[in-house]
Amino acid sequence: MGRHPPVDIRHRRQTDLVLLPEMFATGFQTRSMEADMPADGGCVAERMRAWAAALDAAVCGSVAVGDGQERHNRLFFVRPDGHTDSYDKRHLFTMGGEAATFAPGTTRTVVQWRGWRILLQVCYDLRFPVFARNFLRTPADAAEADYDLMLVAANWPQARIEAWDVLLRARAIENQCYVAAANRVGADPFATYDGHSQLVDARGRVVAALNENKPGILHAELDKEALFRFRRKFPVLADADPLR
Numbered sequence: 001m002g003r004h005p006p007v008d009i010r011h012r013r014q015t016d017l018v019l020l021p022e023m024f025a026t027g028f029q030t031r032s033m034e035a036d037m038p039a040d041g042g043c044v045a046e047r048m049r050a051w052a053a054a055l056d057a058a059v060c061g062s063v064a065v066g067d068g069q070e071r072h073n074r075l076f077f078v079r080p081d082g083h084t085d086s087y088d089k090r091h092l093f094t095m096g097g098e099a100a101t102f103a104p105g106t107t108r109t110v111v112q113w114r115g116w117r118i119l120l121q122v123c124y125d126l127r128f129p130v131f132a133r134n135f136l137r138t139p140a141d142a143a144e145a146d147y148d149l150m151l152v153a154a155n156w157p158q159a160r161i162e163a164w165d166v167l168l169r170a171r172a173i174e175n176q177c178y179v180a181a182a183n184r185v186g187a188d189p190f191a192t193y194d195g196h197s198q199l200v201d202a203r204g205r206v207v208a209a210l211n212e213n214k215p216g217i218l219h220a221e222l223d224k225e226a227l228f229r230f231r232r233k234f235p236v237l238a239d240a241d242p243l244r
Contacts, residue, residue, distance in 0.1 A: 015219065016114050018051070019151050020061030021184040021197075022123045023073070028155035028188070029064060030097040036066040041076050041084075048078045056080050058113050062089070062122050062153045064102075071102045075120050075153055077111050085111045087120035091128050096190070098124075110147050115224065119147040119177075123154040126167045126181075133243060134175035142235035143228035145176065152181040157191035164196055169204040176202045176231050178222050185215050202230055 022028060025044045037044050044063045052059040062075040073089040088105025092098040108131060109120045121132060138144035150171060156164045164183065172179040178201055185195040198209035199220040208220035231237065 015055070015057050017180075018055065018057055018059045019180055019182045020059070020153060021182045022062045022153045022155045023064055024061045024153075024184070025063060027184070028096070028190075030101050036064045036071060039065050039067055039072075039074075041065060041074070041086075045076050045078065045084065048076060049082050049084070052078045052080045053082070060120070060151055060153065072105065073098065073102055073122060075109075075122050077109075077113075077118075077120060079113070085109060085120075087122070089122040089125065090131055091124045093124045116149050116222075117145075117147040119150045121150055121152045123152070123156060126152055126154070126156075126164070126171065129171065129174065130243065132171060132175065133240070134177055134237060135240060135243075136237050139238070141232075142238050143231040145231065145237055147175075147177060148224060148227060149178045149180060149222065150175065152179065154181060154183040155193060156183045156196075158194040159191065161194060161196055165198075168198065168200050169206075172200040172202055173204040174236075176227075176234075176236055178202065178227065180220075182218075185213055202227055 041063050048059045048061065058077060058079050060077045062073055065072050065074045075087045077085040087109035090105045092102050092104050111118050119132065125131065134145050134147060136144060137146055168179050168181050178199065180199050182197045183195050184193045186193055194213040195210055196212065197218050199207045201207050208218055210216050210218045
């Protein structure tokens, strides 16, 4: 099964945000409802709230939730004071059985945290650029976009890892944003996973990355002023096609 020693997120440098992989508490699962948490995330979200309070940081990760009738792959964004936003994965991985047992989300979610506007995405969402399309909030200022950072929590398999690397850079370039992506490592009965967790800047450059197939904590700093300067110097979003 390719086991790795656990990583304790409490033992890390000071930070503002911790991003965890998709279904970090259970591994990617679609068949059994026995591991599902209630709609509020149950004990998993409660642990995330404890981490957020202890770290004085937001903690973000996805959980399989259900109410006995409808299931969602729900990404929770938990703040230190316990306030929680959530996003239900929009694009379900049909080939893995996810679409047969989970209901798709209908609403795009952008949260605000310590001066940043952050788009929440989960794994397969990465392949669908229209849903993630960034746009100018203030047409008179090319820097004021709908979001500045995209978070991607994932269980992306090794067999398609080249697509993962390319798509992360593409989403960052076309949306003129940072992209932070956390992918699992190890194996389960369905696939092998080799990580490639990384932070990409708006120019498509990989700012930081974890070693392939190695669990760990990736720590990186984002520069909002540099992002805004780049958007104003090269105002791509001002020329984007309107979405209908």
